[in-house]
Amino acid sequence: MLSYDAIQRPELDQWSFTETEFNPLAQGKCESVMSLGNGYMGLRSATEEAYIGATRNLFVNGTFNRFDDFEVTELPNAADVTQVELLIDGKRFTLETGSVTDYARTLNLRDAELTRSFVWESDQGKRIRLEFRRFVSMHDRHLIGMKLQITPLDEGISLRLASGINAQMSNSGSQHFHEGEKRIFDKKYLQLIQTTTETKVDFVLSAQHQFWIDGTAVELAPQMEIERRKMEMAYSVELKAGQTLEMQKLIQVHTSRDSDVHDAGNLESLRTRSLETLKKSGATGYDRLFEQNQQAWASLWDRYHFEIESANRFDLLALRFAIYHMMVMTPVHDRRMGIGAKGLSGEGYKGHSFWDTEIFILPFFIYSEPEVARTLLEYRYLGLEGARRKAKENGYEGAMYPWEVAWPSDGEVTPVWGAVDIVTGKQTKIWSGFIEQHITSDIAYAVWHYYQATGDQKFMDDYGYEMIFDTATFWASRLEWDEEASRYEINEVIGPDEYKEHVDNNAFTNYMAHFNLQLALQYYDELKTRNPQLLSHLDSALSLQHYAQEWQEKAAGIYLPKPDERGIIAQDDTYLEKRILDLTPYKSQTKVGTLFQDYSLDQVNEMQVSKQADILMLFYLLENRFAPELKRANYDYYEPKTLHDSSLSFSTHSILASDFDDKKLAYELFRRATEIDLGPHEHSSDAGIHSASLGGIWQCVVMGFAGVRMLDGELHLHPKIPGKWQRLSFPLYWKGSLLKLNITKDQLQITTDSKDEIHLVIEGKKVSFTGQLQFEMIHI
Ligand code: BGC
DSSP states (O other): OEEOSOSSOGGGTTTEEEEOSOOGGGHHHHHHHTOEEOSSEEEOOOOSSOOTTOOOOEEETTOOBOOSTTSOOBOOOOOBOOOEEEEETTEEOOTTSSEEEEEEEEEETTTTEEEEEEEEEOTTSOEEEEEEEEEEOSSSTTEEEEEEEEEESSSOEEEEEEEEEEOOOOBTTBOOBOOOEEEEETTTEEEEEEEBTTTOOEEEEEEEEEEEETTEEEOOOOEEEEETTEEEEEEEEEEOTTOOEEEEEEEEEEETTOSSSTTTTOHHHHHHHHHHHHHHHHHHOHHHHHHHHHHHHHHHHHHTOOEEEESOTHHHHHHHHHHHHHHHHOOTTOTTOOOOTTTTSSSGGGGOBOHIIIIIIHHHHHHHOHHHHHHHHHHHHHTHHHHHHHHHHTTOOSOOOOSSBSSGGGOOOOOSEEEEOTTTOSEEEOOHHHHOOTHHHHHHHHHHHHHHHHOOHHHIIIIIHHHHHHHHHHHHHHOEEETTTTEEEOOSBOOSOTTSOSBSOOHHHHHHHHHHHHHHHHHHHHHHHHOHHHHHHHHHHHOHHHHHHHHHHHHHHBOOOOOOTTSOOOSSSSGGGSBOOOOHHHHTOSSTTGGGGTOOHHHHHTBSOBSSOSHHHHHHHTGGGSOHHHHHHHHHHHGGGBOOOSTTHHHHHHHHHHHTTOHHHHHHHHHHHHHHHHSSOTTTTTTOOOHHHHHHHHHIIIIIISOOEEETTEEEEOOOOOTTEEEEEEEEEETTEEEEEEEESSEEEEEEOOOSOEEEEETTEEEEESSEEEEEOOOO
16 A cells, blocks of 8 residues: 655655555554654644544644543644545545546655645546645744645536634544634634633634635635634635646644743734734745745754665665654654654554653664753653652652653653453553553663763753652662562562563563662762762752662662573563463464454463563663673563564564674564554554654664664674665764764774764774774674
């Protein structure tokens, strides 16, 4: 269904992909993977004409609202602006009647433009050419542009277009807005003002339509309609054969949470601003506005310039796809907002952020645009308030980060009820919000990672130390003393593998908690000499003197599971005793979660079946604590028991395979990761793209194939590009210097404009250089 060739525009080779046939039964795929956005807002790519099964979504980052006490807060689905109803000779246009030729719906990643074009032949035998274009501006983050061109090819048609702002939307039924205020100014400008029901965030949407026939501007008199939660303009026109009608629709989106708008909290000034900017956009016109968007994207692509020479041209496209979506979903403009597990491309996971950000996506920013990584970590700093509350509510101290987070101060927002239990017919309880606790040390790890790679001392002084200390305090209060075994344990948790609930001593959780405690101790000692003033300030806020002793004692006494005689580390206390199930039938499925058609989660809990990388994740994050043979043995043990039902799984497996020098496997797993969203599976992305997996794709290439690692504060490189690749080149920031790496099978070249001497370790050998380095690799 998707073609990865640049069908109509060869210059977009490896920059675009195309849907070549419309399938009304699988609309979710293209709606998500072709979604548009700019970090401020995200627009799902539903078609202009309506079909059953379409999901229209417009999200503005950070505008969370809670429908009622029985639901958790979520990103509200704002009014729709994309639907355009076309009546051709009095009949509603739909691809479900008549016949279609030359169909192509393309996402152009380079310019972030969605296009759709085809020739449609009506049941009456009239052929009409239709072309649609759409973008969400990276230049003006509040702007959406749409263009539509209609040309009857054989005979004239009478055409009626109805388009407007439709707030009869919901999030799967939950309505997040008050009815609001609707107004049409000068028979031209539509404006809708709505406020979210609980958080009282004002949304102001303004839209206008403009028309041209064969390039000449025309004024079409509208029929205006205002209904409940909806306003619409209908325009009628007669078109002769060969004449082209062009409609441009421009939309401005603002909310009272806008941080770039002066006085956004003042509704009067917001509505005036919205209307004024809309008028200005109208005077500029789609083409020029689109050019400005194009330029903004061009400078982003300059910054993230990758080159891959591969026998498979898809590889570079897949990487660009991943980077495109990371640009589209990341709120670089506002530190009060995070990255949703589905970005801004669908209702899945309600716009909430998970460890996906810190462990899967953040590395991309740390090494490509450190200021954005910093903003994302500041979001977690703001989240300390909710994390402290969660700790208190659960009887702990310090900061216990929520498993799912929305507005930073909200605290825990994980929903409580999930999918059907096939045995009982009831909904399965989601335990992650209560007991998936590794997120706290994942965040501490991310702070450390950022600091090591950037040396950003100011961030640490302002935010980082506080986060590390208070998370360590949480772990110290969380550990349980086992008298018999004479050790501290962490019982009753879920580790990264969510198919094992209520387990004791999940190795990942215990090791990462230990890491968190040790890190706090290290920084505490360092600050004593480096910045006693800051330490004393933090001490009075966080009682560090009191807690440091506890960190020490608990870090020394925590149980860290060791390998058995086969070299296997138990994922948790009971995993290795559970029944083994032959997963062959499930592993070959294209859909995830098929195991649950045969077993309930309770039953799966009693089997050696994993959803995703768990202990293998630990080997990646705390790499130099484990020997290579041990990693391989555990990989061979756990991978056959892993269904990769979470999109977070393949990339970690691929990186580890690169570490074992199994290039073929690493490449295969990289391809599996790229196929999660971009592959042929028709329903894999219905609820939205998979943010973590996209970060994971970048990591497969940079951390896996290029072997980039930060170890003990040093930058290590150990490239092993796949057999099918001839060359890989990309930018990488290290401690403030921008390095450009160029890797072939035998050579590594690094250039930098930085005047600083760069120190790194290549294939285990310490190297220093300024300006340029050429390194002949010996592949050890
Ligand atoms: C995974 C989690 C992940 C979440 C959001 C779940 O299916 O098991 O690890 O954080 O999805 O992507």
